[in-house]
Amino acid sequence: MTHTPFLSDQLLARIHDRAADYDRENAFFADDLAELREVGYLRALVPTDLGGLGLSLTELAREQSRLAAAAPATALGINMHLVWTGVAKTLHDRGDSSLDFVLTEAAAGEIFAFAISEPGNDLVLFGSTTDARPLADGSVAFTGTKVFTSLSPVWTRLGLFGLDSTSADAPKLVHGFVTRDSPGITVIEDWDTIGMRASQSNTTRLDGAVVAADRVVRRLDPGPSADPLIFAIFANFEILIAAVYAGIGARALELAVSSVQGRTSARTGLTKDKDPNMRWKIAEAAIRLDALQPQIDALAGDVDGLVDRGDLWFRALVGVKSRATRTARFVVEQAVAVAGGAAFSNSSEIGRLYRDVLAGGFHPSSEDSAHSTVATALLGPE
CATH class of the missing domain: 2.40.110.10 (Butyryl-CoA Dehydrogenase, subunit A, domain 2)
Structure with missing residues (x-):
């Protein structure tokens, strides 16, 4: 899929440069938010006739991956606003105007x-x-x-x-x-x-x-529901969470590659990128990561296209979230392994990604819940 970036490389570079300071100071990403707001990112999913930019969920998920590669916590934070606008858009696209006020208020600047x-x-x-x-x-x-x-x-x-x-x-x-x-x-x-x-x-x-x-x-009613609101929340939350962690994985892979290219083995005299163990770790990380984006694109595209997957939707949604967070963690762990002791430093970006990626296990659906959902889809209720 061809994707025309919305967030400029220059903006993402500035956001990336601030990430370490925000992390060290345990501070909110205020300057990032101001710049994202200025370019209209908070109304990206709002239809143009309601005052927004009219991006699709597929396009927005790609942007969230790019933002997460620059600053994971900024992407995760802004994700929550974007999920609500995505929920409202998903309902709006299906003829349900009950959350249209979310779209118009987001267009007016509400968060x-x-x-x-x-x-x-x-x-x-x-x-x-x-x-x-x-x-x-x-x-x-x-x-x-x-x-x-x-x-x-x-x-x-x-x-x-x-x-x-x-x-x-x-x-x-x-x-x-x-x-x-x-x-x-x-x-x-x-x-x-x-x-x-x-x-x-x-x-x-x-x-x-x-x-x-x-x-x-x-x-x-309490319990599972066929109400469109519940589908819209699950769809937008799981897809956009998956996109964030895919972005973390992509950045970790970049850092892993650069780390081996810049170091020489005292034992062999060769640069680390010639070490077969390092090459295997990086290749395995890339192979797993390559499988994520097509899945995120496919699910987001089906939401955009009003595709009815019926009961298979929830299996697919919890699956992509689980797969993305687990894959991102694996890729970051490989990056830590190939970077060596430098990754253990508090100033290391790989080290920060290692801490950030751990949050993936706390977002719904949990691994236990995801497996229960998939098992129910395949085997029926317990």
């Missing part, structure tokens, strides 16, 4: 974030420990704790969900969007991790935070 993950909740979208209490005017008050809330310093719109256990039709999972100025929202600045530090994915506490009636977008 969207996710408040889905909860401590100890391995049901992810199929259940919630957050209380969603309906109010008389149709609004809903949310009380609970959300973790891994990327873009914590800057989001203006927070997509969240919780469990209504009191209404006549309870239990229902309630999805909606709250504005940052709503009372009852506290951002806990607790993001002190070994990797993906610039994403600043802090904990968010909700204490009766109210979602307005016109921003309550779904009331769904």
